[in-house]
Amino acid sequence: MPDSNQQPTTAIVRIQRFNPDVDKKPHMQDFTVPLTPGTTILDALHQIKTEQDGSLTFRRSCRHAICGSCAMNVNGRNVLVCKTPLARELDKQGCVTIKPLPYLPIIKDLVVDRSSFWEQYLRVKPWLIPPDNVPEKEFRVSPEEVEALHNAETCIMCGACYSSCQVIAMTKHYVGPHAALKAFLRVLDPRDTAPAERLADLAGGDGVYRCHTIFNCIDACPKNLNPTQAIETLRKLAQKRQAMEEARQERQKTLALPVKSEE
Numbered sequence: 001m002p003d004s005n006q007q008p009t010t011a012i013v014r015i016q017r018f019n020p021d022v023d024k025k026p027h028m029q030d031f032t033v034p035l036t037p038g039t040t041i042l043d044a045l046h047q048i049k050t051e052q053d054g055s056l057t058f059r060r061s062c063r064h065a066i067c068g069s070c071a072m073n074v075n076g077r078n079v080l081v082c083k084t085p086l087a088r089e090l091d092k093q094g095c096v097t098i099k100p101l102p103y104l105p106i107i108k109d110l111v112v113d114r115s116s117f118w119e120q121y122l123r124v125k126p127w128l129i130p131p132d133n134v135p136e137k138e139f140r141v142s143p144e145e146v147e148a149l150h151n152a153e154t155c156i157m158c159g160a161c162y163s164s165c166q167v168i169a170m171t172k173h174y175v176g177p178h179a180a181l182k183a184f185l186r187v188l189d190p191r192d193t194a195p196a197e198r199l200a201d202l203a204g205g206d207g208v209y210r211c212h213t214i215f216n217c218i219d220a221c222p223k224n225l226n227p228t229q230a231i232e233t234l235r236k237l238a239q240k241r242q243a244m245e246e247a248r249q250e251r252q253k254t255l256a257l258p259v260k261s262e263e
């Protein structure tokens with residue numbers, strides 16, 4: 001009699017395929033792969049590519065959740081497949097479904113075009129714009145100032161948050177949670193000299209006010225970061241900046257007025 005506690009030794013990997021040279025639209029294809037307790041979804045994709053179908057196309061590089069290139073949609077959730085155990089994602093039939101990141105144009109199979117993602121990243125000028133008096137050795141930043149960044153510097157730019165965002169589903173002009181998180185880093189960085197310009201851009205039409213606060217980005221982030229909180233902080237700072245600017249403009253209108261003589 002077979003042992004009902006025996007773990008399955010194979011799994012079915014259902015993959016969305018699309019070859020723009022021959023396919024009019026994507027279709028699903030099943031593969032059976034060996035299953036061990038340590039098998040990750042990326043291992044399964046490698047097994048398929050090397051042993052079964054060399055045309056299967058996907059991005060990956062580090063295999064250690066560092067480079068951010070292997071983000072895909074697994075059973076409806078965006079994850080890094082290199083750190084996702086295959087056994088954990090299997091349904092009762094021993095099957096897992098893998099699709100490319102949603103809301104982005106598909107180049108081939110599991111590879112998407114991330115151009116809009118990178119455009120928004122560059123839009124926020126994610127680099128430090130330092131003051132003229134750069135110290136010879138290092139800037140001295142306090143532990144409290146580092147704490148305020150909430151580990152945002154550990155973002156690996158995988159795109160999982162970006163492609164889970166319902167606003168991105170509607171428009172690629174929105175700054176997006178990934179770029180907002182980078183802007184947050186720079187705006188709160190005491191070494192940066194351009195927070196006002198950054199906030200002015202973020203307060204514009206396709207900036208942080210377009211966020212619907214649905215929290216998908218938080219659920220999707222494989223590094224447990226909180227882009228929604230960063231967006232909220234940027235909104236508050238943008239409001240303060242706007243209010244200060246409006247008050248200054250009002251005051252400037254009166255600066256050149258003649259002083260009323262006392263009668």
Ligand code: FES
Pocket residue numbers: 060061062063064065066067068069070071080081082083
């Ligand atoms: S392969 Fe680099 S994050 Fe997965």
